[in-house]
Amino acid sequence: MNDHISMRVNSARLSGIKGRTVRLPCKVLRLSDDTAIVEASDGGQVEIQRKNVDITATYVEVIGSVVDASTIKAMATLPLDSEGELDMQLVNDVIELTFESRFDKLFPRYKETEPSMPAR
Amino acid sequence: MSQLSSGICRRLNEAPQEEIDQLASGHTVQLLSIKKVAPTSSSTTATDRFRIIISDGVHFVQAMLATQLNDLVANGDINKNTVVVIDKLACNFVQDKRLIIILDLHVVSRDEEKIGAPTAPPSTQDAPAPAVVEAASSSVASPAISSSTGQTKQPQPQPRTGPSGRGGRSVYPIEGLSPYQNNWTIKARVTQKSEIRTWSNQRGEGKLFNVTLMDESGEIRGTGFNAVVDELYEKFEEGKVYYISKARVNLAKKKFSNLQNDYELSLEKNTEVEECLETTSVPMMKYNFVELSSLEKLEKDNTCDVIGVVKEVGPLGEITSKATNRTIPKRDLTIVDMSQYSVRLTLWGKQAEQFAADDLSVVAFKGVKVGDFGGRTLSMVSSSIMSISPDIEEAHLLRGWYDGIGTEKNFQSHTSGSSGASFGGFNRNEMRHLSDVKESQLGMSDKAEFFSTRATIMHIKSESISYPACPTQGCNKKVVDLGSGWKCEKCDKTFERPEHRYIMSMAVADWSGQAWLQGFNEAGLAVFGKTADEVHEIKERNEAEYNALMAQASGVTFNFSCRAKQDTYNDQTRVRYGISRITSLDYREEAKHLVDLLKSPWAQ
Numbered sequence: 001m002n003d004h005i006s007m008r009v010n011s012a013r014l015s016g017i018k019g020r021t022v023r024l025p026c027k028v029l030r031l032s033d034d035t036a037i038v039e040a041s042d043g044g045q046v047e048i049q050r051k052n053v054d055i056t057a058t059y060v061e062v063i064g065s066v067v068d069a070s071t072i073k074a075m076a077t078l079p080l081d082s083e084g085e086l087d088m089q090l091v092n093d094v095i096e097l098t099f100e101s102r103f104d105k106l107f108p109r110y111k112e113t114e115p116s117m118p119a120r
Numbered sequence: 121m122s123q124l125s126s127g128i129c130r131r132l133n134e135a136p137q138e139e140i141d142q143l144a145s146g147h148t149v150q151l152l153s154i155k156k157v158a159p160t161s162s163s164t165t166a167t168d169r170f171r172i173i174i175s176d177g178v179h180f181v182q183a184m185l186a187t188q189l190n191d192l193v194a195n196g197d198i199n200k201n202t203v204v205v206i207d208k209l210a211c212n213f214v215q216d217k218r219l220i221i222i223l224d225l226h227v228v229s230r231d232e233e234k235i236g237a238p239t240a241p242p243s244t245q246d247a248p249a250p251a252v253v254e255a256a257s258s259s260v261a262s263p264a265i266s267s268s269t270g271q272t273k274q275p276q277p278q279p280r281t282g283p284s285g286r287g288g289r290s291v292y293p294i295e296g297l298s299p300y301q302n303n304w305t306i307k308a309r310v311t312q313k314s315e316i317r318t319w320s321n322q323r324g325e326g327k328l329f330n331v332t333l334m335d336e337s338g339e340i341r342g343t344g345f346n347a348v349v350d351e352l353y354e355k356f357e358e359g360k361v362y363y364i365s366k367a368r369v370n371l372a373k374k375k376f377s378n379l380q381n382d383y384e385l386s387l388e389k390n391t392e393v394e395e396c397l398e399t400t401s402v403p404m405m406k407y408n409f410v411e412l413s414s415l416e417k418l419e420k421d422n423t424c425d426v427i428g429v430v431k432e433v434g435p436l437g438e439i440t441s442k443a444t445n446r447t448i449p450k451r452d453l454t455i456v457d458m459s460q461y462s463v464r465l466t467l468w469g470k471q472a473e474q475f476a477a478d479d480l481s482v483v484a485f486k487g488v489k490v491g492d493f494g495g496r497t498l499s500m501v502s503s504s505i506m507s508i509s510p511d512i513e514e515a516h517l518l519r520g521w522y523d524g525i526g527t528e529k530n531f532q533s534h535t536s537g538s539s540g541a542s543f544g545g546f547n548r549n550e551m552r553h554l555s556d557v558k559e560s561q562l563g564m565s566d567k568a569e570f571f572s573t574r575a576t577i578m579h580i581k582s583e584s585i586s587y588p589a590c591p592t593q594g595c596n597k598k599v600v601d602l603g604s605g606w607k608c609e610k611c612d613k614t615f616e617r618p619e620h621r622y623i624m625s626m627a628v629a630d631w632s633g634q635a636w637l638q639g640f641n642e643a644g645l646a647v648f649g650k651t652a653d654e655v656h657e658i659k660e661r662n663e664a665e666y667n668a669l670m671a672q673a674s675g676v677t678f679n680f681s682c683r684a685k686q687d688t689y690n691d692q693t694r695v696r697y698g699i700s701r702i703t704s705l706d707y708r709e710e711a712k713h714l715v716d717l718l719k720s721p722w723a724q
Contacts, residue, residue, distance in 0.1 A: 087708050087711075090708060090712055090715065093715045094711070094715065097715065097718055102724075
């Protein structure tokens with residue numbers, strides 16, 4: 001079941017997973033009609049291609065597919081605003097923690113194998 | 121089946137000191153049994169000791185496993201019938217008794233059958249010696265069994281041509297004392313002698329004193345009452361070694377002692393105490409030092425041994441005991457050690473008054489109690505022993521370290537400022553969950569106990585949310601409605617309108633269970649966000665709105681600092697949990713704390 005797994009990532013973790021669906025919590029820096037430039041929790045900047053997807057808050061979680069290591073094609077966004085600023089350092093810590101091997105059983109991970117090979 | 125070094129057990133049992141050292145390594149034996157025995161020193165309760173029976177297929181002997189090998193038992197690397205090769209052993213001689221200690225071994229194979237049919241080794245040169253070994257070993261085995269089965273009478277191997285026949289000079293190890301054997305003599309050092317204490321209660325009055333006796337094998341507490349005090353108090357001198365016999369061995373009253381021995385001695389009129397001048401074989405003081413940095417790991421109320429440089433000596437102060445209304449002198453010291461941590465240690469009574477160590481001396485403390493006031497603190501109790509500039513290796517190491525680099529170091533303090541539970545502050549590190557609170561019976565004793573917890577409000581008893589209170593600042597007494605006004609009995613004043621204050625019962629729950637907490641005005645303000653007057657008004661005005669308000673308050677999670685205390689109401693005694701502080705969750709703070717916890721060694 002390779003589809004429907006979307007891991008929460010930061011900008012660094014976008015490399016190597018082209019085509020996968022990800023969630024990116026981020027802060028919107030610049031907004032234009034079809035795109036947006038956002039800052040991920042590790043400080044890296046990512047371009048969001050967002051035809052028909054609305055961005056309504058300063059802090060959002062962008063759900064989309066990875067185009068390349070610095071671009072995501074958005075499918076949906078979730079507003080993350082709350083009182084005060086969102087603590088991106090905390091968000092980053094959590095993201096990094098989810099990738100640790102000791103939590104493999106807690107978080108569904110992308111399968112390493114090619115989609116064409118039979119799933120294990 | 122492995123090949124055991126037959127004959128080694130007999131040799132171990134018979135050989136003199138010099139030969140034992142050479143016998144040390146390379147012999148294969150089978151471990152017939154491993155039994156945990158009560159730890160011999162009154163230090164950290166975590167130090168187990170294991171008594172093992174080693175067999176060479178022909179004979180078996182008793183031995184102790186050195187504590188550095190304890191992990192092997194814990195991991196299951198060695199267990200019953202494991203065959204091992206002894207790499208290093210030592211043999212301690214106490215008068216006629218020998219105590220074999222295995223210092224190092226490696227496993228050859230496990231899960232074997234018992235090899236051969238080993239028996240007790242034949243008697244050695246001295247007839248009573250094996251009798252002592254066996255009587256001692258069986259009497260040691262029986263307390264281990266009998267303390268769990270209670271009153272079972274162990275058929276004692278006939279009280280041999282025991283030590284008593286020889287004027288009591290055959291010495292038992294303290295470990296071997298039990299109520300079932302009366303003909304024993306121990307040779308022990310008085311490591312601590314208490315002051316003469318008098319008591320008087322409904323049943324009468326009297327005086328008593330305690331001594332802590334220590335020998336190679338362990339420690340035991342001795343108590344003498346009334347007439348015995350007069351006879352023996354002067355006889356015992358701290359630091360000296362005595363032969364003691366004919367005292368009664370009783371089950372230890374753990375409440376009064378923090379020694380690990382299951383038994384204690386009652387010194388009676390016919391107890392014989394003789395000073396021993398040959399003190400070489402009795403150890404001076406056994407310490408099991410804990411580094412100050414690891415004090416956090418110890419639970420409150422545990423005892424431990426520490427050694428450190430006294431960096432600061434506080435002034436002599438006094439504190440009034442709430443229980444007895446007497447003033448007790450106290451003095452705080454700050455000690456530091458090589459783990460680069462510092463901690464406060466409190467001296468009481470005479471010790472506080474007489475503390476005369478120079479600043480920066482190395483002091484060793486045995487049996488100090490761990491407290492959690494402001495992080496971690498240490499405190500002397502009646503059985504603690506303080507030793508200034510002791511002549512032991514650790515002290516010399518500390519001296520060298522401090523003189524060399526210690527003076528410049530900045531020490532991390534255990535006074536973390538996150539106030540301990542007794543302040544009612546919210547202590548995240550010591551948070552408990554509700555089933556834990558109930559199970560540990562917090563508040564069941566007469567004393568109030570404190571805890572912190574995080575829980576969600578499930579239900580608020582909405583019938584009685586607040587009471588009319590006296591508006592006078594500081595007076596919260598309930599005021600009585602006289603019709604013409606509201607009167608406060610305490611202030612003797614009448615008011616047109618009372619100021620309502622919250623008094624609520626709420627059911628809170630967390631993942632483990634549910635509990636009823638009593639909240640006061642502060643709690644109500646936090647829960648409703650409105651004053652009690654406002655809520656009272658809503659209640660009178662519009663019941664639907666009031667119910668909506670109650671519903672809105674449910675399902676919200678808070679951090680609570682609570683006080684558990686027993687309360688008697690109409691003949692019914694129950695533990696009540698009062699809220700001393702309530703705070704809303706700052707998710708950012710809490711999440712940060714969780715991340716830290718995940719990154720800590722605990723989570724690895």
